Amino acid sequence: MNQILVRHKWEPYLWLLPSVLLMGVFVVYPVCIVFKLSFSEISRSGVVGSLNGLDNYITAVTAPEFGSVMLNTLIWVVSVVGISTLLGFVAALLLNAEFFGRKVARSIMVFPWAATLVVQASVWKYIINYEYGALNNTLLNLGVISQSVNWRATYVIDFIWECGIGIFVTIPFVTFCVLAGLQSIDVSYYEAATVDGADFWKKLKHLTLPLVRPSLTVSTVLNIIYVFNSFPIIYTITRGAPAHKTDTLVTYLYMLAFSEQRKGPATALSVVGFLILCVCAGIYMMVTMRKEGEEA
Amino acid sequence: MNPMQANLRALAAALLCAVLSVVIVSLPVYHFEANVYTKRSGNTFVGDERYQAARQEVDALAADYSARGIETETTEEVIERTNSKGEKTSLVVFRVNKEIRCSGWDFLRTGFPSGKVLIGMLALEAAALLLAALGCLGSGNTLWRDVKGASRALRNGAIALSVAALAAAVVFILYTNVIINRQISLYATGIAPSPGEKVLSAADALIYQGAGGQDTAQLLKSTVSSVIPLWWLQIPALLGLTVCLIAVRDGHVAHGLQRGLMYLAVIVMCVVILYPFVIMFISAFRTDADATDVNFQYMVPVTWMWENLSYILGRGVLKYLLNSLILSAGATCLALLCGIPAAYAMARMRFKGRKLFMGFVIMSQMFSPVVLLVGISRLMINLRLNDTLLGLVFVNAAFNQAFAIWLLRGTFVSISPEMEQAACIDGCNSVTALIRVLLPMAAPGIVTTLIFVFINSWNEYTISTVLINSDSNRPITVGLTQFAAFSMIQWNYLFASSLLATIPVVILFMFIEKHLVSGLTSGGVKG
Numbered sequence: 001m002n003q004i005l006v007r008h009k010w011e012p013y014l015w016l017l018p019s020v021l022l023m024g025v026f027v028v029y030p031v032c033i034v035f036k037l038s039f040s041e042i043s044r045s046g047v048v049g050s051l052n053g054l055d056n057y058i059t060a061v062t063a064p065e066f067g068s069v070m071l072n073t074l075i076w077v078v079s080v081v082g083i084s085t086l087l088g089f090v091a092a093l094l095l096n097a098e099f100f101g102r103k104v105a106r107s108i109m110v111f112p113w114a115a116t117l118v119v120q121a122s123v124w125k126y127i128i129n130y131e132y133g134a135l136n137n138t139l140l141n142l143g144v145i146s147q148s149v150n151w152r153a154t155y156v157i158d159f160i161w162e163c164g165i166g167i168f169v170t171i172p173f174v175t176f177c178v179l180a181g182l183q184s185i186d187v188s189y190y191e192a193a194t195v196d197g198a199d200f201w202k203k204l205k206h207l208t209l210p211l212v213r214p215s216l217t218v219s220t221v222l223n224i225i226y227v228f229n230s231f232p233i234i235y236t237i238t239r240g241a242p243a244h245k246t247d248t249l250v251t252y253l254y255m256l257a258f259s260e261q262r263k264g265p266a267t268a269l270s271v272v273g274f275l276i277l278c279v280c281a282g283i284y285m286m287v288t289m290r291k292e293g294e295e296a
Numbered sequence: 297m298n299p300m301q302a303n304l305r306a307l308a309a310a311l312l313c314a315v316l317s318v319v320i321v322s323l324p325v326y327h328f329e330a331n332v333y334t335k336r337s338g339n340t341f342v343g344d345e346r347y348q349a350a351r352q353e354v355d356a357l358a359a360d361y362s363a364r365g366i367e368t369e370t371t372e373e374v375i376e377r378t379n380s381k382g383e384k385t386s387l388v389v390f391r392v393n394k395e396i397r398c399s400g401w402d403f404l405r406t407g408f409p410s411g412k413v414l415i416g417m418l419a420l421e422a423a424a425l426l427l428a429a430l431g432c433l434g435s436g437n438t439l440w441r442d443v444k445g446a447s448r449a450l451r452n453g454a455i456a457l458s459v460a461a462l463a464a465a466v467v468f469i470l471y472t473n474v475i476i477n478r479q480i481s482l483y484a485t486g487i488a489p490s491p492g493e494k495v496l497s498a499a500d501a502l503i504y505q506g507a508g509g510q511d512t513a514q515l516l517k518s519t520v521s522s523v524i525p526l527w528w529l530q531i532p533a534l535l536g537l538t539v540c541l542i543a544v545r546d547g548h549v550a551h552g553l554q555r556g557l558m559y560l561a562v563i564v565m566c567v568v569i570l571y572p573f574v575i576m577f578i579s580a581f582r583t584d585a586d587a588t589d590v591n592f593q594y595m596v597p598v599t600w601m602w603e604n605l606s607y608i609l610g611r612g613v614l615k616y617l618l619n620s621l622i623l624s625a626g627a628t629c630l631a632l633l634c635g636i637p638a639a640y641a642m643a644r645m646r647f648k649g650r651k652l653f654m655g656f657v658i659m660s661q662m663f664s665p666v667v668l669l670v671g672i673s674r675l676m677i678n679l680r681l682n683d684t685l686l687g688l689v690f691v692n693a694a695f696n697q698a699f700a701i702w703l704l705r706g707t708f709v710s711i712s713p714e715m716e717q718a719a720c721i722d723g724c725n726s727v728t729a730l731i732r733v734l735l736p737m738a739a740p741g742i743v744t745t746l747i748f749v750f751i752n753s754w755n756e757y758t759i760s761t762v763l764i765n766s767d768s769n770r771p772i773t774v775g776l777t778q779f780a781a782f783s784m785i786q787w788n789y790l791f792a793s794s795l796l797a798t799i800p801v802v803i804l805f806m807f808i809e810k811h812l813v814s815g816l817t818s819g820g821v822k823g
Binding site: 009011012013015016018019020021022023025026027029030031032033034037091094095097099101104105106107108109110111112113114115116117118119120122123124126127131132134136137138140141142143148168176222225228229231232236250253254257258263266267270273274277278280281284285 | 558562570573645653667674694762773780791804
């Protein structure tokens with residue numbers, strides 16, 4: 001019995017009302033607006049005209065940069081989520097071990113998670129600058145290099161940097177999710193495994209991984225959504241330059257809507273992005289709901 | 297193997313590492329190349345009159361230096377080209393160079409300032425070995441687990457000292473490169489102020505065996521000097537020392553190696569994570585010119601411009617911070633006011649559509665404000681909330697609803713409902729049960745949610761850039777970009793305001809980090 005007495009049948013709905021109202025107006029209604037706009041003609045000054053069917057979608061999809069933007073989005077999401085999950089997991093194993101100064105190390109790990117993305121992206125932009133950047137400065141003064149290196153030679157390298165920064169700011173979330181999972185594991189499992197003669201890798205494969213899998217699932221799914229929607233890093237460092245070659249879907253549609261004033265195709269892309277996220281959401285819900293079913 | 301043997305072996309290995317470190321100090325790890333004189337002779341072919349004349353001039357100069365006790369080396373380079381008329385031209389460049397490689401001992405011998413760091417490093421190594429040996433005296437035959445008291449403290453001290461020696465090896469490079477060499481070469485090329493009489497005379501002794509005298513500064517012109525990579529061998533040698541000393545403390549060499557590697561990984565991780573934040577801090581207090589200095593003179597500001605802070609506060613940053621505070625506090629209150637009742641109903645009541653609402657909450661997490669920006673900005677214009685803080689309060693509260701409900705529900709579910717049930721039997725209704733009984737017990741979870749929503753709203757950037765046009769309504773995340781116009785970026789002011797925007801959230805985050813994660817995963821895994 002995990003519930004309390006409810007006097008009226010409609011009482012629970014009253015409890016939900018404020019939340020539903022808030023989300024209805026500010027989350028669901030904009031979704032409807034975007035859907036409607038994506039099928040309408042919008043002038044450059046923002047005046048909404050008549051419905052024009054799939055015109056916006058066709059304009060958006062046939063744009064020359066559409067292919068590279070979608071490819072960038074895929075690379076961005078897969079590389080950032082994949083690598084940060086791997087590194088975050090290793091970092092969690094490290095921070096779960098007992099050592100002098102563990103508390104300090106954990107506090108330091110919080111930094112990239114807590115600090116605003118715009119700020120971190122700006123700092124990295126400064127660090128990798130060729131003329132006066134901090135990375136060249138540090139390496140020159142450490143004697144590692146004897147001449148400044150151009151860290152941003154081509155847009156491909158720019159995009160790699162952006163992915164790297166994305167990974168840098170995503171790792172802590174994975175780490176702390178896995179740490180929470182690791183801490184809930186009973187130590188006696190490991191003791192038993194040690195008695196049975198399992199080495200580090202065996203314990204990792206047969207004990208740790210299965211036990212932290214739920215945490216990893218949560219962090220991976222949430223990260224897919226966050227990373228897909230991540231905007232400030234690319235916007236601050238390259239703004240998609242040159243010619244949308246470093247844009248992902250999200251930054252591309254922002255540029256379309258607010259700097260090129262082509263809101264029609266932009267809303268069509270919003271719907272596309274939205275549908276992609278819905279698929280992820282569906283998968284995620286299936287996973288979590290199944291879990292709940294198992295528990296009940 | 298008995299404990300005595302194990303201890304002795306580890307000690308011997310530590311000694312070996314220390315000896316290795318001393319050997320590396322004795323290697324020629326430093327490389328100076330000073331270009332004393334350059335003679336460019338145009339339109340000159342090897343062997344002709346002009347060549348002979350130039351050669352004589354250069355040889356005379358070299359002999360002159362040689363007489364003063366400065367041995368030099370002369371190189372010649374012939375550059376042949378065919379000009380536009382098809383004639384062959386030739387340029388001969390004579391360079392009189394002074395090249396020297398010196399070991400760590402040369403630094404000590406000539407009193408070069410960074411030599412002191414070297415002495416420190418060697419002393420730390422010797423002291424570490426001594427402490428470790430003392431720690432084994434009398435307790436050498438004891439199993440490491442049972443080593444207690446003074447012996448254990450001594451062995452711990454030895455480890456600390458060897459780590460300090462490791463740090464000194466890095467400081468030596470930094471000190472030599474930053475404070476001495478770069479300063480000398482920049483001085484010689486007229487960019488930096490004089491490095492001082494002491495440094496100049498030490499450099500004279502090191503490179504010219506004291507023969508440079510008054511001309512040292514002139515002679516050091518276009519000096520290229522660097523630690524050659526050989527010096528970096530110190531790092532593994534000293535790491536080895538540390539590992540061996542850990543082995544002395546803990547008994548197993550393998551165990552010591554494992555611990556050493558782990559510490560190395562943790563240190564590397566922390567350095568990488570802190571690097572951008574340290575850069576932000578350092579650069580925030582540079583002068584305008586210093587922040588974009590193409591000569592990379594200094595790693596830290598020459599003069600710390602603390603007044604940068606007051607300058608940016610005067611440029612509107614104070615107002616932006618206040619705006620951020622208002623908007624985040626407003627969004628947090630609203631999100632909790634709507635979220636707590638919903639989470640309560642979800643955790644404690646059974647009703648039709650509960651699963652549907654849960655699904656909606658999870659789904660709405662996928663809605664990102666960025667994807668919906670066009671819709672949101674239209675909605676705001678319709679509601680006349682465009683360009684107001686109130687509009688941002690609503691949007692931030694709405695987009696944080698899902699997380700708030702999720703975290704709060706997790707907290708409520710983890711608290712047993714018995715107390716509330718008892719209270720209900722005593723005549724409380726569900727409202728008073730929530731306020732009087734559940735909320736006080738759920739306080740830690742509520743604080744976590746509160747701080748998390750606050751930080752999210754504080755850090756929000758994308759919606760604010762679109763919705764806010766007037767300067768007086770900007771939150772800090774948008775406001776600080778005024779220092780980052782695409783063509784001209786005032787890095788020092790940008791970072792000074794970034795610092796003010798970052799410090800409060802990082803501190804808040806450290807408080808809730810532990811609770812937040814367990815809340816996230818329990819909420820998430822339990823759906």
